[in-house]
Amino acid sequence: MIILRGFALIIAACVAAMSPARAQDATTLKKEMVGQWELSTTERSKTCVVTLKGDAAGHGLKLELEPACKTALPFTKDIVAWSVKGLDIVRLQDATGEAVIDFTEVEAGIFEGLRQGEGVYILQDLAAARSMAKSMDQMIGDWAMVRGNGQPICGLTLTNTEAGPDNFQVFLKPKCDPVIAQFNPTQWRLERGQIILMSKAGETWQFEADDNAQWRRVPDTADPLIMLRQ
Template sequence: MRLRRLLPVLGLLAWTGCAAAQETSPARDAAGPWELALDGSFRRCGVMLAAEPGPVGQALRFPAGCRRALPVVNGLGGWRQEGGLIQLLDREGQPVLAFASPDNDGIRSAESPSGERYSLAQGGLSAGARPAAPETPLITTAALSTLPTARDSSRDGLAIAPSTAAAVTGLYTLDRFVEKDVCRVMLKPASAQVQEGCRDPGLALFDPTAWHYEAGRLTLVARRGHSVELIPLGEGRWRRDPEIGTTFVLRRVEP
């Protein structure tokens, strides 16, 4: 008799547990690495939609370089999923970008309050596989002929920047403070490749496979999708932006 009385209670608990699992499973499905990109540009960044709670919604993480590459992330404080909608939230918990269900290519799209369109695709920061190459090449005809604006040229010494992306191609060596020529990377018109014999674990782990040049800044794109920006020093030298991370210098050398 006692067991018979407990059966309805156990059934209710089981139903409640299933309902809770159904409510939380979409968020668990969305949690993981994604790539956020500004449509019509080279600007993209790997972001992590974490499963644990954050200041608002669930925690959102991204590399420091994203703050310059995609300024929209500076105002983000978390994320949440409502049905098929993935929302990136400001620090007050209000949606800044709301990405609807993906299209046939698995890419979600959203429009910012300022009218810019962004795409969100699974993969990036911690994806084991290399992300698919974008349909638009990282170096376009427009990029090869685009000069920095006068405003850009006056900032960060961009007056010494190469005038075209074609002028950036070549073989570069990495200098680290006291150590010189610890690793070499070849920048080809459509790819980047670390050369054999690299003695710098940081660059080897970063493993750049692509690059682009825009508005006087050189961006190296890692195999897993995140990127590093460098500013020109003149005479074929590029320095990692000190506001973003550890300083290192790429110096152009003869093959």
């Protein structure tokens, strides 16, 4: 989807060149970005509050980083300003205007950026990020995995014990269905509204919340797996 969107924007840019519409897009994004944002690793194990402002500052616009940023995310020590590049790139930049990290919007209000050799970072509205943190706290504890007919086939516990970058430990209870036991998840994370279970072999299962406050494995099947909070 991101590739298609980017391709469409390139075509539009070629047609419109430096048209007022393109300028308006950048101007609108600048206005929308003014405010408080959370810069974090993908699962918020390390976070930093960034306040983007609309005032000019050297090669870009002013921003403020909370004091804890440099400890949580060392690369932020080089960030002194921000700007919008092209149609939809939000740049956090150094004193010369060069990118420290570039972000593009991957979902409404959620921006994603990559630093080579380090990984992916997320920039999202501070209030929304804190709401997500509360949601993650609600995930911790005991769960039952059941079939679509309600038959329990496994118990598991999601913990907040770190098990690597942005992941946390998960433990299976005894007497699990062979399918679950063979998968044998050891880590989990909450990512973009999904519970992700991961095995030692690197296999992943994704679960999404449905309208009945259940978490169903996706893609859905005729005999679905469902996670229920205990």
